[in-house]
Amino acid sequence: MSSTLVNRPATPEPREITTKPRPSDIFFRGVLTTMSLSSLLILTLIGLFLSFRGYQAFKTQGFHFLTAYDWNASTDAGQKDVFGLGAMIIGTLVISTVALLIGVPLSVLTALFLTFYAPEKIKKSLITIVDLMASFPSILYGLWGFIVLMPMAEYWAKLIHKYLGWIPVFSVPQPAFTRSPFIAGLVLAIMIIPIVTSVSREIFGQTPLDRIQAAYALGATRWAMIKAVVLPFGASGVVGGAMLGLGRALGETVAVYSVLNIVFKANWHVLYGFGGNIASMIVQKWGEASLSESKALLAAGFVLFVMTLLVNLLANFIVRRTIKSGR
Amino acid sequence: MTTLTATRVEPQKPWKTTPKQAIPNFLMLGLALIATIVVVAVTPMKGKLAYAFLFFVFGTSFQMFLTWRKRGKAAAVDTFAGSVMMTGGILVFLPVASLLWTTIAKGFKGLGLHVFTQTMATTSYSDPLSKGGLLHAIIGTLYLILIATVISLPLSLLTALYLTEIKGRASGFIQFLVQAMSGVPSVVAGVFIYAAILLSTHLRGSTFIGALPLAILMIPTVTRTSQEVLNLVPNELREAGLALGATQWKTVATIVVPAARSGLITAVILGVARIAGETAPLLFTLGTTDKVNWNPFVGGQNALPYYVWSGLRDGTEGGVQRAWTGILVLLIVVLSLFVTARVFGNRKAKR
Numbered sequence: 173m174s175s176t177l178v179n180r181p182a183t184p185e186p187r188e189i190t191t192k193p194r195p196s197d198i199f200f201r202g203v204l205t206t207m208s209l210s211s212l213l214i215l216t217l218i219g220l221f222l223s224f225r226g227y228q229a230f231k232t233q234g235f236h237f238l239t240a241y242d243w244n245a246s247t248d249a250g251q252k253d254v255f256g257l258g259a260m261i262i263g264t265l266v267i268s269t270v271a272l273l274i275g276v277p278l279s280v281l282t283a284l285f286l287t288f289y290a291p292e293k294i295k296k297s298l299i300t301i302v303d304l305m306a307s308f309p310s311i312l313y314g315l316w317g318f319i320v321l322m323p324m325a326e327y328w329a330k331l332i333h334k335y336l337g338w339i340p341v342f343s344v345p346q347p348a349f350t351r352s353p354f355i356a357g358l359v360l361a362i363m364i365i366p367i368v369t370s371v372s373r374e375i376f377g378q379t380p381l382d383r384i385q386a387a388y389a390l391g392a393t394r395w396a397m398i399k400a401v402v403l404p405f406g407a408s409g410v411v412g413g414a415m416l417g418l419g420r421a422l423g424e425t426v427a428v429y430s431v432l433n434i435v436f437k438a439n440w441h442v443l444y445g446f447g448g449n450i451a452s453m454i455v456q457k458w459g460e461a462s463l464s465e466s467k468a469l470l471a472a473g474f475v476l477f478v479m480t481l482l483v484n485l486l487a488n489f490i491v492r493r494t495i496k497s498g499r
Numbered sequence: 500m501t502t503l504t505a506t507r508v509e510p511q512k513p514w515k516t517t518p519k520q521a522i523p524n525f526l527m528l529g530l531a532l533i534a535t536i537v538v539v540a541v542t543p544m545k546g547k548l549a550y551a552f553l554f555f556v557f558g559t560s561f562q563m564f565l566t567w568r569k570r571g572k573a574a575a576v577d578t579f580a581g582s583v584m585m586t587g588g589i590l591v592f593l594p595v596a597s598l599l600w601t602t603i604a605k606g607f608k609g610l611g612l613h614v615f616t617q618t619m620a621t622t623s624y625s626d627p628l629s630k631g632g633l634l635h636a637i638i639g640t641l642y643l644i645l646i647a648t649v650i651s652l653p654l655s656l657l658t659a660l661y662l663t664e665i666k667g668r669a670s671g672f673i674q675f676l677v678q679a680m681s682g683v684p685s686v687v688a689g690v691f692i693y694a695a696i697l698l699s700t701h702l703r704g705s706t707f708i709g710a711l712p713l714a715i716l717m718i719p720t721v722t723r724t725s726q727e728v729l730n731l732v733p734n735e736l737r738e739a740g741l742a743l744g745a746t747q748w749k750t751v752a753t754i755v756v757p758a759a760r761s762g763l764i765t766a767v768i769l770g771v772a773r774i775a776g777e778t779a780p781l782l783f784t785l786g787t788t789d790k791v792n793w794n795p796f797v798g799g800q801n802a803l804p805y806y807v808w809s810g811l812r813d814g815t816e817g818g819v820q821r822a823w824t825g826i827l828v829l830l831i832v833v834l835s836l837f838v839t840a841r842v843f844g845n846r847k848a849k850r
Contacts, residue, residue, distance in 0.1 A: 200748035204665055207661070208658040211677050211722075214718070218688075281583065310685075310776065311778045312602065328548070394581065395580035423686060423687065454690065470694050
């Protein structure tokens with residue numbers, strides 16, 4: 173009996189327990205870390221190449237590139253090019269403002285409707301439709317805006333002008349209502365609604381249930397509950413969502429190009445039939461641009477890139493802070 | 500001996516409106532409709548807009564009156580808010596209906612088998628619609644999707660894995676960069692590739708170069724969706740793999756990624772849907788052609804959104820009609836991608 177015990181094989185050496193990663197893991201982590209920096213690389217390259225190629229325009233035009241309102245490419249060698257993006261920056265802001273003023277209230281209403289009013293049975297399909305809206309290509313919005321929306325919007329513009337024309341923004345020098353910034357803003361409003369709606373909906377949905385129930389227990393109606401609990405809770409989230417929408421509206425090209433009469437002049441009258449934004453201006457001028465002009469267009473692209481980057485970063489900051497704090 | 504009898508008890512819903520309670524509501528809606536028609540007939544206000552506006556005003560105020568009589572002022576305000584929200588919701592869903600309807604109605608006219616078998620090589624916009632098609636654009640779009648996916652998938656997947664599996668010191672920063680990248684306007688991506696490649700080298704626009712800006716636009720979408728999906732993989736699976744002595748690399752490759760497979764497919768499909776309809780970057784990078792071009796590296800290419808764009812820019816009746824046909828085909832592509840992504844996503848959620 174004892175001999176079998178003696179002949180038993182020796183207990184195996186205990187494995188070394190260590191926190192040191194194995195070579196394959198070091199390699200794996202290295203590859204992942206390197207690859208994850210690709211987004212940094214791409215963003216840096218975009219900034220570098222556009223500013224490098226547009227440098228000539230920045231250098232010859234100086235600060236006027238952002239403030240001046242003229243865009244003339246010289247045809248003669250002796251003449252000087254004048255590139256000032258000011259009119260298009262104003263145009264971009266005008267169109268985006270119109271889009272936000274129309275799109276954000278509608279989105280907030282829709283988000284509230286979807287979260288608190290819609291019957292459970294159709295809620296899911298309505299949310300799917302909003303998501304579907306986000307996946308439509310922008311050229312579809314452009315084509316639809318041009319053919320279907322424009323005649324209607326022109327009529328609405330005339331009505332607004334008739335009754336509210338005494339407000340300077342709604343006045344027009346001449347009765348030309350086609351292809352105005354108002355129509356472009358309308359199309360953009362429809363395009364940003366899905367983003368703003370889904371961000372707002374997400375944040376409204378996070379409203380603490382105990383507070384909602386407390387409001388109801390105190391005898392609040394549904395609207396009183398929303399006013400007292402949901403809106404204060406979700407306000408900064410809605411602002412963040414609106415900023416994300418603004419980011420999209422600033423850079424929209426094809427839809428704006430399709431519905432807007434792009435003229436290189438500053439236009440504050442939203443109902444008057446011309447305007448422009450940076451993105452669509454780049455596309456419009458690209459075809460017959462000389463080398464120096466196309467470099468100026470690249471510089472314009474750089475300005476647009478910086479604008480959208482700032483807006484998006486601000487938006488993400490606001491949205492994240494709201495979600496994190498979970499007030 | 501007592502016998503137990505089971506009686507089926509229906510759940511009661513005392514808050515549900517009874518038919519008797521609903522009658523005044525319908526009555527008020529009917530009254531509002533009549534009032535609307537009368538006002539439109541009498542006053543100079545005319546048109547669909549007047550009908551919609553007046554019906555909203557009358558319907559809301561009548562309902563408000565009803566609730567005010569029954570339940571007081573606060574309830575009337577509640578009714579008003581509810582009706583405004585409903586109207587807001589309807590105003591959002593109307594454009595979707597109109598978009599789909601117009602696209603189908605207008606695009607259907609030019610549709611036929613020839614659309615999928617012919618190109619525009621020997622056809623001009625003034626030719627009858629029964630001639631010419633968009634085979635070249637379909638092939639171009641497929642090429643673009645394929646190349647953009649091949650470029651962006653590894654980058655996005657590895658970035659997502661870094662964010663979920665390693666969670667290193669840089670992950671906050673990387674997350675921030677991905678968010679920033681998702682805001683890059685498509686036209687900037689196109690102009691960037693032009694400045695970086697076409698302006699610096701002797702290369703001309705081609706399918707491959709056209710796919711580069713699309714890859715840039717695709718990366719953030721795929722990264723963010725994959726990240727969400729990978730976060731859903733239970734940590735127990737990872738711990739089980741590590742407890743069995745597998746390296747982290749083995750755990751990720753053989754457990755985490757396969758577990759999230761269908762979600763990752765959804766991520767790719769969503770990314771493809773994002774880029775399939777992009778037009779602006781192609782204007783700078785694609786070159787153009789009216790023939791089928793099988794070589795992705797040499798010679799111009801066409802794509803569905805580009806085809807629509809050219810038709811729209813042409814502005815003639817034939818051009819716009821062909822644009823509608825093109826957008827219908829593009830919409831079918833995007834919608835089927837959307838539905839596929841949904842089906843994959845739901846199947847995962849059910850498991």
